[in-house]
Amino acid sequence: MVSNFNLKGKEMDANLKKQLIDQSAHFGVGVVLVVVFSFVFSIITSMLATFVIVYSREIFQRIDNGDPWYECKGGCKLDLLFWGLGIVVGFFVAGW
Numbered sequence: 001m002v003s004n005f006n007l008k009g010k011e012m013d014a015n016l017k018k019q020l021i022d023q024s025a026h027f028g029v030g031v032v033l034v035v036v037f038s039f040v041f042s043i044i045t046s047m048l049a050t051f052v053i054v055y056s057r058e059i060f061q062r063i064d065n066g067d068p069w070y071e072c073k074g075g076c077k078l079d080l081l082f083w084g085l086g087i088v089v090g091f092f093v094a095g096w
Helices: 009-038 043-064 074-093
Strands: none
Touching (some): 009 043, 009 074, 043 074
């Protein structure tokens, strides 16, 4: 992930817009997965299943980028933060 502090003008705007879209998608999909799974499974199982899917996706993304699967750096941590927020909100939406 490129830090916004090193960018100027249009580059920063483009990166910020990309990050807003990307992190909104992570959050939204986290909420939706927990809610959908909660129709079939318990809420805790739904949250755990969503976490397994999310973390697996991040591992495969790191492997595809040529990074070691076990290293979660800047962009990965930000993605997991928004996935986690989505999972927590999904817990409340699904009616714990």
